[in-house]
Amino acid sequence: MTLAAATNEHLASISNTLIYSSMAVYTLAFFAYIAEWLFGSRSKVARTAAALTSEGAAKASGPAVTVKQAGGTAVLERPKVVVRSAAGARDVPDGPGAHGGDAQGDLYGRIAVSLTVLAFLVELAGVATRAASVERAPWGNMYEFNITFSTVAVGVYLGLLALKKNVRWLGLFLITTVLLDLGLAVTVLYTASDQLVPALHSYWLYIHVSTAIFCGAVFYVGAVATILYLFKDSYENKLQTGGKPGAFATSVLERLPASASLDKFAYRVNAAVFPLWTFTIIAGAIWAGDAWGRYWNWDPKETWSFITWVAYACYLHARATAGWKGRKAAYLAMIAFGCWLFNYYGVNIFVSGKHSYAGV
Amino acid sequence: MSKTETDNGPDQEDLGAAGSQLSTAPTEELSVAPGLGVIGWARWFWRQLTSMRVALLLLLLLSLGAIPGSLIPQTGADLNKVDDFRKAHKTLAPIYDKLGLFHVYSSVWFSAIYILLFVSLIGCIVPRTWQFVGQLRGRPPGAPRRLTRLPAYTTWRTTAEPEQVREAALALLKKRRFRAHAAGDAIAAEKGYLRELGNLAFHIALIVLLVAFASGQLYKSDGTKLVVEGDGFSNALLQYDDFKAGSLFQNDDLVPFSFDLKDFKGTYEVTGPNRGTPRTFEAKIGYSEGAYGKEKSTTIKVNQPLHIGDSKVYLVSHGYAPVITVRDGKGKIVYKDAVPLLPLDGNVTSNGVVKVLDGYRNAQGKKEQLGFQAFFVPTFDPKSGTMLSQFPALVNPLLAVNAYHGDLGGVNAGMAQSVYQLDKTRMKAFKDGKGQLLKKLLQPGDTLTLPNGAGSLTFEKDIKEWAGFEIVQEPGSGWALGGALTAIFGLAGSLFIQRRRVWVRAVRGADGVTVVEMAGLGRSESAKVPEELGDLAGILYDQAPGAPEPDDDSTDSPVVPAEGAEK
Numbered sequence: 001m002t003l004a005a006a007t008n009e010h011l012a013s014i015s016n017t018l019i020y021s022s023m024a025v026y027t028l029a030f031f032a033y034i035a036e037w038l039f040g041s042r043s044k045v046a047r048t049a050a051a052l053t054s055e056g057a058a059k060a061s062g063p064a065v066t067v068k069q070a071g072g073t074a075v076l077e078r079p080k081v082v083v084r085s086a087a088g089a090r091d092v093p094d095g096p097g098a099h100g101g102d103a104q105g106d107l108y109g110r111i112a113v114s115l116t117v118l119a120f121l122v123e124l125a126g127v128a129t130r131a132a133s134v135e136r137a138p139w140g141n142m143y144e145f146n147i148t149f150s151t152v153a154v155g156v157y158l159g160l161l162a163l164k165k166n167v168r169w170l171g172l173f174l175i176t177t178v179l180l181d182l183g184l185a186v187t188v189l190y191t192a193s194d195q196l197v198p199a200l201h202s203y204w205l206y207i208h209v210s211t212a213i214f215c216g217a218v219f220y221v222g223a224v225a226t227i228l229y230l231f232k233d234s235y236e237n238k239l240q241t242g243g244k245p246g247a248f249a250t251s252v253l254e255r256l257p258a259s260a261s262l263d264k265f266a267y268r269v270n271a272a273v274f275p276l277w278t279f280t281i282i283a284g285a286i287w288a289g290d291a292w293g294r295y296w297n298w299d300p301k302e303t304w305s306f307i308t309w310v311a312y313a314c315y316l317h318a319r320a321t322a323g324w325k326g327r328k329a330a331y332l333a334m335i336a337f338g339c340w341l342f343n344y345y346g347v348n349i350f351v352s353g354k355h356s357y358a359g360v
Numbered sequence: 361m362s363k364t365e366t367d368n369g370p371d372q373e374d375l376g377a378a379g380s381q382l383s384t385a386p387t388e389e390l391s392v393a394p395g396l397g398v399i400g401w402a403r404w405f406w407r408q409l410t411s412m413r414v415a416l417l418l419l420l421l422l423s424l425g426a427i428p429g430s431l432i433p434q435t436g437a438d439l440n441k442v443d444d445f446r447k448a449h450k451t452l453a454p455i456y457d458k459l460g461l462f463h464v465y466s467s468v469w470f471s472a473i474y475i476l477l478f479v480s481l482i483g484c485i486v487p488r489t490w491q492f493v494g495q496l497r498g499r500p501p502g503a504p505r506r507l508t509r510l511p512a513y514t515t516w517r518t519t520a521e522p523e524q525v526r527e528a529a530l531a532l533l534k535k536r537r538f539r540a541h542a543a544g545d546a547i548a549a550e551k552g553y554l555r556e557l558g559n560l561a562f563h564i565a566l567i568v569l570l571v572a573f574a575s576g577q578l579y580k581s582d583g584t585k586l587v588v589e590g591d592g593f594s595n596a597l598l599q600y601d602d603f604k605a606g607s608l609f610q611n612d613d614l615v616p617f618s619f620d621l622k623d624f625k626g627t628y629e630v631t632g633p634n635r636g637t638p639r640t641f642e643a644k645i646g647y648s649e650g651a652y653g654k655e656k657s658t659t660i661k662v663n664q665p666l667h668i669g670d671s672k673v674y675l676v677s678h679g680y681a682p683v684i685t686v687r688d689g690k691g692k693i694v695y696k697d698a699v700p701l702l703p704l705d706g707n708v709t710s711n712g713v714v715k716v717l718d719g720y721r722n723a724q725g726k727k728e729q730l731g732f733q734a735f736f737v738p739t740f741d742p743k744s745g746t747m748l749s750q751f752p753a754l755v756n757p758l759l760a761v762n763a764y765h766g767d768l769g770g771v772n773a774g775m776a777q778s779v780y781q782l783d784k785t786r787m788k789a790f791k792d793g794k795g796q797l798l799k800k801l802l803q804p805g806d807t808l809t810l811p812n813g814a815g816s817l818t819f820e821k822d823i824k825e826w827a828g829f830e831i832v833q834e835p836g837s838g839w840a841l842g843g844a845l846t847a848i849f850g851l852a853g854s855l856f857i858q859r860r861r862v863w864v865r866a867v868r869g870a871d872g873v874t875v876v877e878m879a880g881l882g883r884s885e886s887a888k889v890p891e892e893l894g895d896l897a898g899i900l901y902d903q904a905p906g907a908p909e910p911d912d913d914s915t916d917s918p919v920v921p922a923e924g925a926e927k
Contacts, residue, residue, distance in 0.1 A: 079514040079515065079516040079878075079894075079897045079898075079901055079906075080514060080894070081512050081513065081514045081890045081893050081894040081897065082508075082512070082513045082514065083511065083512055083890045084509070084510070084511050084512070084513065192632075201640070201661075201662065201663055202663040204663075271855050272855070272856075274851065274855065275848055275851045275852045275855060278844075278847060278848050278851060279848050282841075282844040282845070282848065285844070286841070287663075289672075289837065290663050290664065290665060291662065291663050292674075293582070293665070293672065293674045293676070293830050293832045294582075294832065294834060295834075295837060295840065296573065297437065298429060298430075298434065298436065298437065298465050299437070300430040300431075303426050303427075303429055303430040304430055306423075306426060307423045307426050307427065307430075310419055310420075310422055310423035310426075311423050313419060314416060314419045314420055314423070316855075317412065317415070317416050317419065318416060320412070321412045321413060321416055323413070324413075324416065339423070347430070351430065351431065
């Protein structure tokens with residue numbers, strides 16, 4: 001064995017250690033999120049107070065003009081904009097978040113986010129060393145795809161947090177599935193680090209696979225929001241019709257953003273990434289044109305990418321169609337994400353096609 | 361079909377003309393039972409087909425219809441798999457055949473779905489385009505009477521004259537690239553037409569894409585050719601080993617060119633668990649375009665086909681071609697050639713046939729034909745205990761041969777016959793001294809001597825490689841690419857650009873002070889509209905500064921927040 005190869009083996013084992021370490025930190029983050037939810041559930045008073053203050057804040061922005069007295073002359077401030085919400089929309093304020101206004105819950109929430117950042121960095125280092133060990137992009141097999149995928153999904157979440165978007169409520173749901181994804185990666189899908197077969201030697205690997213991973217991660221975030229929307233929506237419906245949801249459902253759901261906000265968030269996330277998904281398929285087609293002789297081969301992976309694309313297109317159209325808005329559109333979004341999942345796991349494992357490289 | 365934005369915006373009746381035509385999306389109408397007569401039904405059918413709901417259903421059907429093709433073997437992808445499936449499922453296969461499930465993407469029902477979808481699309485796009493052109497030629501609608509009802513609203517009193525404010529507002533909006541004009545006591549402005557343009561471009565691009573794809577299928581040609589190092593190929597129908605073409609393809613559509621294979625090189629993983637996995641394949645060729653083009657040299661790799669005009673030459677397979685020399689009893693060379701052998705496994709264990717058709721005379725001087733079955737391994741390892749190759753490169757090559765003589769069959773009669781198979785019906789095997797089938801393992805340079813002075817076969821030291829090329833011609837792929845790229849940009853425009861209107865009204869109030877009102881309306885509820893309005897109002901406010909409030913603000917206060925005002 002050459003010296004270079006030995007270094008690579010060494011790097012690969014460092015990568016494995018880093019991935020396991022990140023799983024440990026994600027687990028800690030997971031417990032911190034749980035603690036946030038638990039502490040958040042204990043104080044109803046704090047929560048109600050928070051809801052009231054946020055309502056008060058909304059009211060304060062209502063009046064259009066305030067008059068400030070300065071030196072005896074009345075000078076107007078810059079005019080303020082009155083926003084009128086759409087007719088027919090439910091007037092439900094967003095929940096306060098998992099901590100429910102509880103100080104200790106909030107503290108644990110912050111700890112959880114910090115731990116998530118740490119785990120993300122460790123995992124990122126794991127992916128990077130894996131890439132260094134194989135001297136190529138770390139997307140040659142399902143193991144590498146999985147670890148990159150979860151890194152990107154967490155990255156998207158942290159990116160939204162950094163942009164000051166109200167998405168901390170996503171944390172617990174996201175980290176749970178990230179742990180599942182990593183667990184699957186290190187047990188079932190693990191593949192020793194290795195180089196690529198000639199068919200994958202192309203710069204299109206970087207373009208096509210990286211956008212595919214990114215789209216998957218963003219679709220995933222959208223899907224989590226859609227599921228929560230469905231729960232929150234039926235919860236709100238029940239409240240509206242005078243029903244009484246269960247204590248657990250109330251405790252969890254009342255802290256989430258309003259169903260309209262969740263729906264809008266899911267829509268924005270899915271719509272934002274849909275053109276990129278289109279690009280992924282087209283980049284794949286261009287690559288296929290160079291590698292396989294035809295740009296569209298109806299290979300199972302291609303077919304399922306197309307099905308996923310059509311399903312998301314359905315969702316985007318349904319949002320604009322009377323009688324399909326709301327829950328039905330949300331179901332379509334879930335179907336679309338299901339197609340994406342099947343395209344990744346199902347097609348790789350159960351169907352053989354031209355995308356079958358390097359085992360799984 | 362195709363408006364891709366929430367429509368839970370402001371209630372439109374409330375706004376009258378101002379809120380209308382912010383998009384050209386079709387209005388949802390209830391399906392009224394058609395009037396009597398053929399025309400009534402046709403019109404009803406057309407209206408249904410071009411409605412959003414039906415388009416949505418067709419889209420759903422399209423994705424559902426694509427599923428079986430990914431799970432059932434397809435003739436277009438792998439004929440052998442289809443045959444295996446037919447053998448394994450005797451009852452199911454005929455049903456699948458009737459439903460066209462072995463060629464889903466060219467089946468009648470799948471075509472019906474997408475043709476209906478595209479008819480629906482065209483039926484939707486054409487009127488929308490006219491409507492959009494009309495909107496571009498017209499002007500943004502004037503301000504609604506009560507601006508307070510709009511989703512974003514602001515107002516202030518100013519010392520400036522109403523005319524001044526309107527002029528300033530018009531200039532400001534024009535500078536911000538709104539289409540603006542003065543309408544009565546207000547300025548009406550609109551921006552974000554690219555959204556509609558993007559939407560239309562996206563859907564038109566889809567049609568272009570489909571047409572390009574379909575024409576590509578009809579005019580395409582696709583053939584394979586195996587070329588041994590040193591040999592060549594010129595692009596004519598007769599030269600192909602295997603050729604498929606679309607139904608409108610004509611033979612003279614083939615792009616004229618020729619090439620010679622100079623050298624083929626494959627490298628493989630030498631160590632580790634993936635030992636033997638291919639790493640690189642390269643074919644060095646010299647090629648010339650046209651009938652008498654100048655020769656140029658290039659390298660074809662797995663991901664790097666050679667483009668000549670509309671044609672692309674791909675490297676798709678490779679194998680070995682040992683050079684075999686056959687001599688007759690007198691030592692005269694009757695055959696000397698590189699014999700391409702077909703690989704059987706990943707380590708290129710290969711087999712094939714050597715056929716000596718004429719020129720050979722046996723020991724008695726009688727004309728006869730010879731046939732040899734050859735089994736070749738590039739890397740033989742006696743320790744492995746099998747005759748199978750242990751590594752794909754030439755490490756320890758070994759050739760196993762047995763020999764036959766007689767009549768090779770249909771060759772002389774002109775019947776098509778595989779060059780890789782031996783028809784032994786009129787052949788007799790050579791026997792060794794014990795009466796067993798003559799068999800010998802040869803290393804490079806070794807010779808198999810046939811019994812009774814029948815001649816010999818030499819496995820020359822020079823082992824050549826061959827490369828399999830696929831030559832594909834698919835016209836229209838440039839159009840498909842153009843359509844696809846347009847689709848992405850159109851899509852991005854239609855999803856990310858917000859179409860919105862802004863109105864600025866400036867009138868003299870009852871007390872003689874100018875009152876400015878500004879309002880914004882977007883296609884969908886978005887935080888951007890009020891933000892932009894606030895921004896515009898801020899700039900305009902600097903040019904038309906505020907006037908003190910009247911003492912009793914009950915008389916003239918347009919500032920009552922609309923009911924349900926909330927951020």
